[in-house]
Amino acid sequence: MTTRWLTPKEQRAWRAYVAATSLVEDAIDRQLQQDAGMPHLYYSVLAMLSEAPERRLRMTDLAEVLKITRSRLTYAVARLEKDGMVRREACQYDKRGSLAILTDEGMATLERAAPGHVDTVRASLFDQLSEEQVEQLEAICSEIARGLQGDERAAADEVPWRRRASQPSVSGCT
Amino acid sequence: MTTRWLTPKEQRAWRAYVAATSLVEDAIDRQLQQDAGMPHLYYSVLAMLSEAPERRLRMTDLAEVLKITRSRLTYAVARLEKDGMVRREACQYDKRGSLAILTDEGMATLERAAPGHVDTVRASLFDQLSEEQVEQLEAICSEIARGLQGDERAAADEVPWRRRASQPSVSGCT
DNA sequence: TAGTTTTGTTTCAAACTTGAACCAAGCCCG
């Protein structure tokens, strides 16, 4: 199998993709760092927690949602905890487990940062795209994500104290 | 202006986007790290140099193409130089300038890594998408990129010894 | 139930990235 090189069309798409995604992440990170003193990932941690029931999530679940490694999350939460945005609690049903809990201060920070963040997301992405393209983008990204994670999910929702629920907090903190 | 939150559709698109891009970068980085001992960015440095006339580019130009900061590039090239993939030379027309030059070893490494990389790009992206979606993706990403860099480019191609040219080396090392 | 494997999470050291500060070398203009 002598390697199926990318077609010119694919090449262009790939390069555009790499450029665009890198630019977008930079823009988002910069804004968040400026206005909230934390990088995108850290903001996402707060955002996810804010939507979780009781504003708490187990480390593994959080890592799963955010699509990052446990290790990375550990460090992120450690920093957020030091800054008072998050609190930790041992999971009483599984003594190995550890819960990350959004504090009021974390919630406040999130609410303060959300508007600017949304603006940036808009400016970076949605302002440039037609409604149709937004739909296409969603479809494309969903495909890709699905392909990259075999969908070994579907589990969870099994044990009661691990149920996934939703109770949005900051409307669309993204 | 009370913040225009994202519509549900936009929310979904944004979240899918964040998840997908993060997964893709991870996959690419992992593969390249495994097979070539370097992260995606470093590979891209080699790839860009391989296409440049005489396999050389000024630091600023390289940073521009790659859409990264000069600082980041300095460190990347330093590492690649230490590993013998790249050589540096002073720019004789502008004594401030510095050229990064792909060595034969760097070229060899690139050629060795390219097939696996392309496979991963395919597996991560193109295998999941229809031809139409590939086109859509390119259009979308181009829009976004254009929006995020005001296009203060168009310059360059002015000074002869800075001309951009092309003389592809590893066919589609991406 | 002891031994083994798996799962949840942290820790370590090494690598990478960041933004600001810094140093030259070009440029510009009176």
Next chain:
DNA sequence: CGGGCTTGGTTCAAGTTTGAAACAAAACTA
């Protein structure tokens, strides 16, 4: 010419990310 501003690049310190190794509790299994 002699500042002063801009441009090309590097350096610094601090922060973040990585993958592998280490732990400990839970789940199996014989």
